[in-house]
Structure formats: C-alpha cells, structure tokens
Amino acid sequence: QSALTQPASVSGSPGQSITISCTGTSSDVGSYNLVSWYQQHPGKAPKLMIYGVNKRPSGISSRFSGSKSGNTASLTISGLQAEDEADYHCCSFAGSSTWVFGGGTKLTVL
Amino acid sequence: QVQLVESGGGVVQAGRSLRLSCAASGFTFSTYGMHWVRQAPGKGLEWAAVISDDGRNQYYADSMKGRFTISRDNSKNTLYLQMNSLRAEDTAVYYCAKDYSGSGSCPDYWGQGTLVTVSS
Numbered sequence: 065q066s067a068l069t070q071p072a073s074v075s076g077s078p079g080q081s082i083t084i085s086c087t088g089t090s091s092d093v094g095s096y097n098l099v100s101w102y103q104q105h106p107g108k109a110p111k112l113m114i115y116g117v118n119k120r121p122s123g124i125s126s127r128f129s130g131s132k133s134g135n136t137a138s139l140t141i142s143g144l145q146a147e148d149e150a151d152y153h154c155c156s157f158a159g160s161s162t163w164v165f166g167g168g169t170k171l172t173v174l
Numbered sequence: 175q176v177q178l179v180e181s182g183g184g185v186v187q188a189g190r191s192l193r194l195s196c197a198a199s200g201f202t203f204s205t206y207g208m209h210w211v212r213q214a215p216g217k218g219l220e221w222a223a224v225i226s227d228d229g230r231n232q233y234y235a236d237s238m239k240g241r242f243t244i245s246r247d248n249s250k251n252t253l254y255l256q257m258n259s260l261r262a263e264d265t266a267v268y269y270c271a272k273d274y275s276g277s278g279s280c281p282d283y284w285g286q287g288t289l290v291t292v293s294s
Binding site: 168 | 274
C-alpha cells in the first residue's frame, strides 16, 4: 500500500492551464478506472472534483478534467483562477477493499 | 445535504486509547459504506479503514491493522474509530468520509475532521 506519487508543487498564471500527475502501479491506478481527485483549501475538508478518472460531480466546473494512461492519472485545470489555489490529492482503488492516496500537490496561482 | 461531523479528538499520551465518532445526516446512512482517512500535519491524505453498509465487513490499511477498529451504529447514524496503542506518528486530522457508490470509487463527501495529537 505505497502512496501514489504526485509532484509536490505546480504553478501557473491566471488563464493558463496546468496538469497534475498521479503515478501508481499496475495494482492500483493501472488496474482500475477508479481514480478520484480532491481539492483542499487550508484548514478545510477535501472536496471531490473528479471521480471515475474523468467524471465531474454536479456543480464542478468544466475547467477541471481528468484522464489516465497506464499507471498514471492526470488532473488538468484550464483557465486558472485565483480560487483554484489549493492542495490537490489523487485517490485510487487498490483492490481487496483498500484505497490509496497521493502525497498531495500544492497549486500556486501566480 | 450530506453532513458528517467528527468528534472525540484531543491530546493523548502515547500508548493510550481514543475513540472517534462521526455523526452523519442528510443521506440514508445504513445504505453506504463509510471510510476513515487521516492527514498528518503538512502531509497528504492516508486511507485508514472502511466499513460496509451493514457493518459486517471491515478493511484496514496495513499500518493500522491490529490497533484500529472501525465500527458503526446504524440506529444512531454514527461511525466510530477505536484507536489503541497510539503512537506519535498517529498524530493527524482524522476525517470520516462517505463511500461513493460501493463499487470501489473513492469517497465523495467528507467531514471537517478532528485533530488527534499523540504526545510522547
């Protein structure tokens, strides 16, 4: 049950697009289309932004999109806005009724 | 709307026990699995445990097996986490979270968390 690997930080200017990667193994990300992404502002609870690799819950902006290739999932945020500045976490089902999260990525909007 | 409210955190000495609670409302609690996820200060999220909707099945992260016990009382819409033999590395914010669909998806709704500090 090793954590998924995310970059510690990414940054972008308003209006730009950024992509955050989440690398796992063939036992988790690579085996299941069950990757979710969360946004977490300081001191707040995580908020679901993407589930099932590329599905958005009701109310989530279309600026947020997800994808997966092999053992790596990605979250793309287009048209960056100041309020997107937050920590982002990925999560994957890992089989046998267990789940695994990434180490989190701090997004800075310059 | 879905509400999850954790309680029971605090400062505890290493080796002691603590029980966390999570009061759920806004959804039919007895029809969803529930998770505990923790976050050490300045760190990422760490999945801890899950319990099935009827409470019959529990699964744990390797690092918590044998010391933590997840349970639920569907008559009270409440989830619990019994933590024994606490260690300094168990210091974290503990979140309860609602299972999304029972098909392996990661949790959808989360509580605000309760802070557990283990002093050595």
